[in-house]
Amino acid sequence: MGSLSHDWFMTRPVPRFFLIAASLLALNPVAPAGEIPAADSDGTTVDPRFERAVAGLKESEKALYLYERIERVEDRKSGDSKPANITVSRVFPAGTGIAHIALGPDAAPTSAEAYRSELEKLLSTLTWAAASGKQQREAYEKVNKKQKERLDLIDQTRNAFIFTLLGQETRGDRTLSKYSMEPNPNYKPTSRGASIFAKVKGFVWLDEASGQMARIQGDVIEDISFGLFLGKIYKGSHFIQERYEFAPGVWLPTYSQYDFDARKLFSQISMHQKMFASQYRRVGTPADAIPIVKAELEKIDSATSANRTP
Helix, strand or coil: CCEEECCHHHHCCCCHHHHHHHHCCCCCECCCCCCCCEECCCCCEECHHHHHHHHHHHHHHHHCCCEEEEEEEEEECCCCCCCCEEEEEEEEECCCCEEEEEECCCCCCCCHHHHHHHHHHHHHHHHHHHCCCHHHHHHHHHHHHHHHHHHHHHHHHHHHEEEEEEEEEEECCEEEEEEEEEECCCCCCCCCHHHHHHHEEEEEEEECCCCCEEEEEEEECCCEEECCCCEEECCCCEEEEEEEEEECCEEEEEEEEEEEEEEECCEEEEEEEEEEEEEEEECCCHHHHHHHHHHHHHHHHHHHHHHHCC
């Protein structure tokens, strides 16, 4: 297989917690005048509309392990508008990981033979993931642990920021409410990962009809240390993400941009990356996906056989 990762966000050369800030910032805004927010379990107040946003982000996190998509990743050098490298891949959830099958710039296979081989490897991986056994249980436990960590961070972000309504904008036929995002000075992080929220500010756009997060734009306002303080993301780093609804209540990222400068050990890192995701399709669990891949292989074989017939 082209690649198989246990965490979708770790398939990019970006520190994982930076991407958590980019994609999982949930919403705990200042309630508009005249509205009485509901009481949260810890005594703070949360606008009930934004409980839907938190729930939606959790569903989106889970959906990334159920939906296949096409990803186009463009890497640029600082100051360059033209990509230095473009990678296109078919991203397919495989139960205990995410498969990446390389495609050409036009999102089509560059070699029919190589593509078929990748599908066979994917089918083998799905078959293994659909079985029950000690190795499978251990692999799923690792995946579930990582997902739980991310879901816990989503919950924490409800109190990590103060959001202030700035106005409304339109995106296509949808109305979005725009909020400024500032670190909550009273927030006490409960983990190292959550501590980064005090060093990020920006804006979020909430879909007015659904309460889901449609867009986020943020800046790192203080250097962020990571890796037992052996690395650092510098102040001024920037991220953007756009999300759209692909199924009722399921909002998934279509565009992400990361611009940051960092240090890892004694090496300086400068990253300017854009990621476009399209053609989302629900393939479900490995057991659900096996017939889909088998049917695709059979179609390829039938076409190949027909082409060989005199």
